Amino acid sequence: MDVNFEIEKEVKYKHHAAFMLLIILTVLGFAATCGFNAVSNGPNALFLNNTGDVSDAYYLEITPAGWTFSIWGIIYFWQVCFLIYALVSLCRKGPKGYLYVNPGLLPAGTFIFYIVNNLCNISWLFLWDRQILWGALIVIALMPFTLWVALVFCHLRLDSIAYQLIGMNSGKDIWLIRFLVQNAMAFYATWVTIATLLNLSMVLSYVTKAVTQDVACTIALGILSAEITTWFILETFVLDRYVRYTFAPYPVIIMALIGSMSKNWDPTKRNSIFTAVLLGIAGVLTIVKVSVIIYRHIKRPLYQKVEPITSKPF
Numbered sequence: 001m002d003v004n005f006e007i008e009k010e011v012k013y014k015h016h017a018a019f020m021l022l023i024i025l026t027v028l029g030f031a032a033t034c035g036f037n038a039v040s041n042g043p044n045a046l047f048l049n050n051t052g053d054v055s056d057a058y059y060l061e062i063t064p065a066g067w068t069f070s071i072w073g074i075i076y077f078w079q080v081c082f083l084i085y086a087l088v089s090l091c092r093k094g095p096k097g098y099l100y101v102n103p104g105l106l107p108a109g110t111f112i113f114y115i116v117n118n119l120c121n122i123s124w125l126f127l128w129d130r131q132i133l134w135g136a137l138i139v140i141a142l143m144p145f146t147l148w149v150a151l152v153f154c155h156l157r158l159d160s161i162a163y164q165l166i167g168m169n170s171g172k173d174i175w176l177i178r179f180l181v182q183n184a185m186a187f188y189a190t191w192v193t194i195a196t197l198l199n200l201s202m203v204l205s206y207v208t209k210a211v212t213q214d215v216a217c218t219i220a221l222g223i224l225s226a227e228i229t230t231w232f233i234l235e236t237f238v239l240d241r242y243v244r245y246t247f248a249p250y251p252v253i254i255m256a257l258i259g260s261m262s263k264n265w266d267p268t269k270r271n272s273i274f275t276a277v278l279l280g281i282a283g284v285l286t287i288v289k290v291s292v293i294i295y296r297h298i299k300r301p302l303y304q305k306v307e308p309i310t311s312k313p314f
Contacts, residue, residue, distance in 0.1 A: 013093060016101045019108060020090060023100070026111045027083050029118040034076060040125045047129045054128055058202045061264045061271050062217040068259025071191060071252070078184035085180045086111075094168050103161040105173060106181065109153035114185075117146040133207050137199045144196060147189035154182055155242040162303040174303070178245045187248035194256050197224055214271060221274045228253065228278075232285050236292060244296060250286040257282060 041050045055063065089100040096102040120142045127136040158177050165173050197220040205213035235243045257279040266272045 013097055014101075015090075015098060019100065022108060022111050023086050023090065026115055026118075027087060029115045030079060030083055033118040033121045036122045036125055037072075040129065042129065047125070049129050049131075051125070051128065054131060057131075058133075058206050060198060060201050060205075060213055060217055061266075061269065062201070062220065062260050062275060063198060063263065064256055064259030065263035067262075068255060071255060075188045075191060078180075078187055081180045082184045085176060094170060096168075099170070099173070103164045103168075104157065105161075105177065107153045107157040110150045110157075110181075113146045113150035113153070117143055117150070120146065133199070133203050137196070137203050140192065140199050141196045144189045144193040147185050147192070151182060151185050151189065151246075154185070155239075155246075158182075159242055166303060182243075182246050183248040186246050187252055190249040190252040191256070193227065194224065194252070214269070217271045218274065221271060221278060224253075225278055225281075228282065228285065232289075235289075240296065241302065244293060244302065247289060247293065250282065250289060253282045254279065254286065 036046075040047055041052070042048055043050075052066065086100075086106060089105050090098065092099045094102065099105050120139050124136055124139045124143070127139055154177070158174065162174055165171055200223075201213065201216040201220045204210050204216040204219065211219070231249065235246070257275055260275050261272065261279065264272060264275075
């Protein structure tokens with residue numbers, strides 16, 4: 001028996017206890033979030049009000065129709081797919097060790113900020129239920145922030161290990177991370193970004209009373225317009241290498257705007273026209289995004305194939 005080889009094998013496939021615990025805590029945190037959301041439609045032992053009833057108490061002429069909020073089902077299903085992928089990575093081996101350790105499919109920063117996001121999600125439920133709108137606004141604003149930061153970590157890590165994954169004949173993980181992790185988080189982040197703007201409108205019109213609710217809604221739509229424009233410019237001309245295949249924000253924006261129009265359409269109101277124009281722009285940008293993905297995938301592919309990394313067979 002080759003003693004040195006046995007030692008190499010033992011070291012190579014050693015788990016990272018702290019990182020494994022972090023991934024498990026992320027899954028447990030998400031499970032807790034789902035549990036609290038499931039019972040948040042009070043009144044019950046934990047919650048005083050129904051989440052939808054609180055929203056109805058603060059009328060906004062851009063609040064999406066009730067059916068739009070079924071998007072949470074898609075959000076949570078996609079998050080489950082991401083977490084299953086993370087859990088499975090704990091058992092998958094590559095030529096240099098467990099894949100979650102080497103090359104490290106997902107960075108610790110992604111999981112840390114995702115856990116913080118789950119804590120914010122749960123906190124928002126209680127603040128919203130008690131109608132503490134200022135507090136709810138602060139917490140819900142942290143939700144997209146934590147997700148976008150988690151995505152920064154994830155995109156940077158994938159770019160840094162992509163060639164290594166291809167060399168290990170694990171190029172499929174590039175696509176799995178893009179679809180199951182990056183787009184899942186981007187889908188979620190976009191929705192809570194829009195939800196933050198709705199909360200902002202409520203605070204401006206009902207708490208500070210700085211402006212009327214229709215003006216607050218116009219401000220929210222203006223901010224959303226700026227965010228969409230800025231994101232499109234950045235992803236197309238600056239961050240293409242990292243976010244080329246991150247398409248999820250667009251269907252969320254379109255669904256939210258359609259939901260808003262279906263409930264509030266009035267051609268005599270400024271915000272209805274604003275929403276319709278924004279929906280048209282979002283539709284055009286979606287077509288452009290898909291076209292750019294296809295064109296650049298063919299003409300300017302990322303991460304050209306390299307020679308496979310081989311390892312000593314067991």
